[in-house]
Amino acid sequence: MLKNLGSLFVSLFATSALAEGFEQIAIVQDGRIDESSGMAISRTHPDCLWIHNDSGDKPRLFLVEQTGETRAVVKIDDAKAHDWEDMCSFEVDGKPYLLIGDFGDNNKVRDKDNRPCSLYLVEEPSVPEGKDEIEVDYLARIKFTYEDGSRNCESVAVDTVRKEILLLTKQTPENCGFYTMPLDLDDKKQKRVAKRIADVPVPFATAMDLSPACDSLIIITQLSGFHVQRDAEESWDQALSDWSVVQLPGRIQGETICFDRDGQRLFLNSEKSQQPLWLLKLPQPNADN
Numbered sequence: 001m002l003k004n005l006g007s008l009f010v011s012l013f014a015t016s017a018l019a020e021g022f023e024q025i026a027i028v029q030d031g032r033i034d035e036s037s038g039m040a041i042s043r044t045h046p047d048c049l050w051i052h053n054d055s056g057d058k059p060r061l062f063l064v065e066q067t068g069e070t071r072a073v074v075k076i077d078d079a080k081a082h083d084w085e086d087m088c089s090f091e092v093d094g095k096p097y098l099l100i101g102d103f104g105d106n107n108k109v110r111d112k113d114n115r116p117c118s119l120y121l122v123e124e125p126s127v128p129e130g131k132d133e134i135e136v137d138y139l140a141r142i143k144f145t146y147e148d149g150s151r152n153c154e155s156v157a158v159d160t161v162r163k164e165i166l167l168l169t170k171q172t173p174e175n176c177g178f179y180t181m182p183l184d185l186d187d188k189k190q191k192r193v194a195k196r197i198a199d200v201p202v203p204f205a206t207a208m209d210l211s212p213a214c215d216s217l218i219i220i221t222q223l224s225g226f227h228v229q230r231d232a233e234e235s236w237d238q239a240l241s242d243w244s245v246v247q248l249p250g251r252i253q254g255e256t257i258c259f260d261r262d263g264q265r266l267f268l269n270s271e272k273s274q275q276p277l278w279l280l281k282l283p284q285p286n287a288d289n
Helices: 006-012
Strands: 022-027 036-041 048-053 060-065 070-077 084-092 095-102 118-123 133-137 140-146 153-159 164-169 177-182 189-199 207-210 216-220 225-229 244-246 256-259 265-269 276-281
Touching: 036 095, 036 207, 036 265, 048 084, 084 207, 084 256, 095 153, 140 177, 164 207, 216 256
Parallel strands: 036 084, 036 256, 070 133, 084 153, 140 189, 153 207, 207 256
Antiparallel strands: 022 276, 036 048, 048 060, 060 070, 084 095, 095 118, 118 140, 153 164, 164 177, 177 189, 207 216, 216 225, 225 244, 256 265, 265 276
């Protein structure tokens, strides 16, 4: 584990051979998926993933089988897609949900114009057999600002144990922060302020995800991955002081990662069309470190 967070920045630029445990399981075939920016495991459809594009696309999700074939496209009614950057899936009381982050803000102006940073909460749809396109409503739109000013963000996860939404900003190491907001599944129109709970010197994080047990957090950049294991008695600000580095396969602008249903393996994809879908077994922490 990394006790010295300065080594986190150094490790980001270290190149290495492909780590053991990687497997390219498919090529994502759909030409409409050309800027894969968010990905989440489906909890409703076995052996499927949800994928969305980066800015410029419609407010839609692709249900993609692990063979790389698109099974269906789901349009989110009345949603905006200014700059969708990440998504996650989770369950509460046996119900599956998706949370989509429309919070890309390279120029840090969204709290000053008419495009506020937003999260869209959707009950994960069950696509009927034989349907290849459906429309669904969102359960909630969460408009939010950061307590310490505008930030660019490409990473979201949900801690169902603590009932919190987690955000990690995409910035230089000295400015990158970890934020939380309460998770509310009932109020359709929400306004929140994201509270900064930790400094996290990961340069330009492009995605993160949380295991179903909410004890294992993965963060990626375009070059490297970082794993945080949280003990039951730890808060996230405590857990985030201890890291391990996870080697990732070479990807073209890799901006997506998600856990599988069991929280033992990770799926990765990247921008551009016809890109590989990777499967990685999460390395176990070294007890000697």
